[in-house]
Amino acid sequence: MSWGIGFYGMSVLLVEIHATRGWPIPLVSAAITTHYLVGAALISRLDDAHGRFGVARVTAAGLCLTAAGLLCWAHALHPWQLFGAALVSGAGWSATSSAAVNAMLAPWFARRRPVALSMALNGASLGGIVVAPAAVLLNNSVGFEATAIGAAVLLIGVLAPLARWQLALTPAMMGQTIDNDPPTVGAPAPAPPGAPLPRREIWRDPLFRRVMMSFGIAMFAQVGLLSHLLAYLADHMAEAQAAVLLGLTSLSAVIGRSVLGALAQRIERRTAAASSISVQLVGLLVLQTLDGPVALGIGCLLFGFGVGTMITMPTIILQTRFGSGASLGRAVGLVVAVHQGLFSFAPATFGLLRGWLGDYRLVLILATALMAFAAWLLLPGRADRVRH
Numbered sequence: 001m002s003w004g005i006g007f008y009g010m011s012v013l014l015v016e017i018h019a020t021r022g023w024p025i026p027l028v029s030a031a032i033t034t035h036y037l038v039g040a041a042l043i044s045r046l047d048d049a050h051g052r053f054g055v056a057r058v059t060a061a062g063l064c065l066t067a068a069g070l071l072c073w074a075h076a077l078h079p080w081q082l083f084g085a086a087l088v089s090g091a092g093w094s095a096t097s098s099a100a101v102n103a104m105l106a107p108w109f110a111r112r113r114p115v116a117l118s119m120a121l122n123g124a125s126l127g128g129i130v131v132a133p134a135a136v137l138l139n140n141s142v143g144f145e146a147t148a149i150g151a152a153v154l155l156i157g158v159l160a161p162l163a164r165w166q167l168a169l170t171p172a173m174m175g176q177t178i179d180n181d182p183p184t185v186g187a188p189a190p191a192p193p194g195a196p197l198p199r200r201e202i203w204r205d206p207l208f209r210r211v212m213m214s215f216g217i218a219m220f221a222q223v224g225l226l227s228h229l230l231a232y233l234a235d236h237m238a239e240a241q242a243a244v245l246l247g248l249t250s251l252s253a254v255i256g257r258s259v260l261g262a263l264a265q266r267i268e269r270r271t272a273a274a275s276s277i278s279v280q281l282v283g284l285l286v287l288q289t290l291d292g293p294v295a296l297g298i299g300c301l302l303f304g305f306g307v308g309t310m311i312t313m314p315t316i317i318l319q320t321r322f323g324s325g326a327s328l329g330r331a332v333g334l335v336v337a338v339h340q341g342l343f344s345f346a347p348a349t350f351g352l353l354r355g356w357l358g359d360y361r362l363v364l365i366l367a368t369a370l371m372a373f374a375a376w377l378l379l380p381g382r383a384d385r386v387r388h
Contacts, residue, residue: 001159002066003124004131005151006093008250010035010347011230012135013073015239016144018231023079025231029351031082032227035069036344038090043099044337047196047330050103056167059104062095063160067152074148098124098311099336103329107170112179114316118257121312125257128250128307136230136243196326202334207321210270210377211314212335216342218277218374219310221367224346225284226307229300232360237293245293245300252304260309269320273313274378280306281371288364314339 010032017028049058069089076082094100101120102113109116138147171177202208225232229249233242260276283302286295315332322328350363 001127001131001151001155002063002092002096004127004135005066005070006035006039006089006096007124008128008132008226008246009135010227011246012132012139014227014347015136015230015234016139017073017076017082020144021076021079023082024355025228026348026351026355027079028082029227029347031086033344033346033348034083034086035090035093036223036340036347038087039094039097040337040340040344042091042094043097043333043340045333046094046097046099046337047103047326047333049095054168055100055103056164058095059100059167060160060164062092062100063155063163064092065089066092066096067155067160068092070148070155071152074145097336097340098315099329099333102315102332104167106329108178110178111181113319114312117315118308118312121308122254122257124311125250125253125308128253129247132230132250133243133247136239136246140239196330197322199330199334202322202327202331205321205331208318208331208335211317212338214374214377215273215310215314215335216339217370217377218280218306219339219343220346221370221374222280222307222310223343224350225303225363225367227347228350228354228360228363231354232287232363233296233300235359236291236296241293245297248297249300249304249307252301253306253308256305257308257312259305260313269313269317270378273309273317274375276306276309276313277371277375277378281368281375284364284368284371288361288368 014025014028014032017023018025046058065088069085069087069092072085072088073082076085098121101124102117105113105116105120135147135151138150226249230239230242230246233245236242237245256276256279260272280303283299283305286299286302290296290299314335315328318331318335319328322331350360350366353362353366354360356362
C-alpha cells in the first residue's frame with residue numbers, strides 16, 4: 001500500500017490532480033519532487049530512528065503519515081497546498097522505502113538476505129500491479145477524494161497496527177534462528193552485532209561511490225519516467241487501458257527482480273545490474289519509436305523489467321563490501337537517501353520538458369541517454385572489481 005501510494009501512485013496523482021483541478025503538469029511535478037526530497041532527507045537518518053524507536057513504531061508512524069499525506073493531496077484546494085501535502089507524504093515514504101524494508105529483514109536474514117529482499121520487494125511491486133491501477137478505476141467510479149479516504153482508513157485502521165505487531169517480533173521470540181538455520185549443538189552464542197562503520201568511512205569506499213553514482217543516474221531516468229508514465233500512455237489510449245499497462249510495468253518488475261536475483265548468484269553482480277538497465281534502455285527505444293497498444297505494452301514490459309532490480313541490486317552489490325550487519329544497513333540508507341535526493345528532481349525536470357515541448361519526445365530521449373550512461377558506469381573494471 002505504501003509503495004502503491006508513495007512511489008507508483010505518484011503517476012496517478014499527477015494525472016488526477018491535473019484532470020480534476022486543471023493545474024499545470026509542471027506544477028504538480030514540482031510537488032512530487034518535493035515529496036521525494038523530503039523522503040531523501042529523512043532516509044539518511046532512518047537507521048538512527050530505528051535504533052531509538054524501533055522498526056515497528058517507525059513503520060507504523062510512516063503508514064499513518066502516508067495516509068495523512070494522501071488525504072492532503074486529494075483535498076488540496078490551492079496549488080501551494082500540494083507542497084504541504086508533499087511534506088507529510090514524503091515523511092511517510094521515508095519510513096517505508098527500500099532502506100526500511102532492508103531494516104525490517106535485518107534481524108531475520110543474513111546469508112539469505114538477497115533472496116529475502118527480492119521476495120519482500122515483490123510485495124512492494126504489488127503497489128504498481130494492484131494499488132495504482134485500482135486507484136485509477138476507483139477514481140473514475142467513486143471519485144478521487146473518496147478513494148483517498150478509503151485508502152487512508154485501510155492504512156491507519158489495519159496496516160499500521162499490523163506493522164506495529166508483526167515487525168516487533170524477533171526470531172528468538174518465534175523460537176527460530178537467523179536464516180532459519182538449524183542450531184548447532186554446543187555452538188557458542190553468536191556475537192552481538194558490532195557498531196556500524198562511520199558514515200565518513202562509508203563515503204570513502206570506491207565501490208559505494210560507484211554504486212551511488214551509477215544507480216543514482218539510472219533511477220533519475222526511471223523515477224522521472226514512472227511519475228509521468230500514466231500521463232504519457234494516456235496521450236495514446238484510454239486512461240483505463242493506460243492503467244493496465246502501468247500494472248504490467250510493475251508485473252514485469254517482479255519478473256525482472258526474480259531473474260536478476262538468480263543471475264546475481266552466478267555472474268558478476270554489477271554485470272547483472274548493467275544488463276538489467278540495458279533491457280530498460282531497449283524498452284525506452286520501443287516506447288519512443290513504435291506506436292499502438294501492443295508496441296506500447298512491449299515497451300512497458302521491457303522498461304519494467306529493470307524497475308525492481310534498480311531497488312534491490314544496490315543492496316546486493318554493497319553486501320559484498322559491508323557484509324550483512326549494521327554497516328550494510330547504514331550504507332544502504334545512505335545510498336538510498338542520495339538516490340532519492342537525485343531522482344527527486346526528475347519529476348519536475350521531466351514535467352518542465354513536457355510543458356516546454358507539449359509532448360514527451362525529449363523526455364524519452366533524455367531518459368534513454370541517462371540509462372545508457374548508467375549501464376556503462378556499472379560495468380566492473382580491473383581496478384575496482386567487486387570482491388566475492
